[in-house]
Amino acid sequence: MSKPIPDIVIGRLPIYLRELSFLADEGVPVTSSHELGKRLGISAAQIRKDLSHFGEFGKQGTGYKVSYLQEQLRRILKVDHEWPVALVGVGDLGRALAHYAGFVNRGFRIVALFDDDPNKIGQRIGDLEISSTDRLAAVVQERGIIVAMIAVPAASAPRVAEACLAAGIRAILNYAPITLKVPEGVLVQYIDPVTHLQRMTHYL
Amino acid sequence: MSKPIPDIVIGRLPIYLRELSFLADEGVPVTSSHELGKRLGISAAQIRKDLSHFGEFGKQGTGYKVSYLQEQLRRILKVDHEWPVALVGVGDLGRALAHYAGFVNRGFRIVALFDDDPNKIGQRIGDLEISSTDRLAAVVQERGIIVAMIAVPAASAPRVAEACLAAGIRAILNYAPITLKVPEGVLVQYIDPVTHLQRMTHYL
DNA sequence: TAGATTGTTAATCGATTAACAATC
């Protein structure tokens, strides 16, 4: 029985993967825990330790082949294929997310848009038409979507989250500035710019 | 000599403060570490321990007066006044941030917009006019701004961050999907939706 | 070979939890 992988380790892998993409873009074929650590502000020992939870990806004396380590991290994070994502809430932020080109190369594609506002329903953003939130369960189930982004006002977020859960969504990226109540096994990540700002001001 | 406050504790205080606002909105005058913990999915012991770093804010047998604990957390986080914030990058995301009404009640106000695009310079968003990024240092210094949000493409972010540092910015909320190099003493928080999504997919 | 870097172990460091005296 293998030891469980700490959450905090999983949390760093996307950062490693992102930096490896930059190295690849720069044409660097091989890197080391020291180089990666220096670029990310993380200790080399930590990077090696983190990776060692999943296997042996480097060569002594040489380091890590960038393309191979990318492949392995994509596999571990399960972004070696594209996840279809539902976006609920097409206000200013939702629109910005819908237009954002940075999802596709990194394992995600927004494939469905939902909003409650009757004036928005039927509007198109790029290839996608905005549907009523009432249609969430039907669309999500039909298309096999299990990842959702919530970009609705705080007041609507608990109801929208419930709808997502009922529809079978298992991972939520929540932009509403509230803590969601979800059952065991459902994953939630939070993005609230104000809490991020407030984490810094104490030190100023 | 008092023990230093762990960063991780500071990181939780904004969440406590946010939840206290909801309790206040609900008209709850007094809460407890258990109630707060239950709502946030955090242990009561941890909340008490976190708060104990800063003083004694509760009453045995009773709990914490919501309004008083809010005041204290605002003071500790230094959001008992409003920080003027510079926003650099007025693309889709920057526009969404510029329109977002949620900053003001929580200690922040965007007071200056910057972009490199000559077509955008001079345009207005609400009360604010978009200035050339060349004017960053002048405006930031004139208005005493030390907090900035960066919402430019990844390729522009290092240069923009340098400009912020040169202008005297000391805390950066970075939406560009790259790790910034900043000197000791400058604070950075990162928001990259893709890394947040990638933290969840491993478990799916 | 000589130099470099991995993967891993053990030591250190820090954070969380459990328990409880104090006390409202």
Add this chain to the structure above:
DNA sequence: TAGATTGTTAATCGATTAACAATC
């Protein structure tokens, strides 16, 4: 008073770092 909850201590748990044998 009886019940409840804090603030704090000590124990537990987990994460990070340092060091180094293995080896490319």
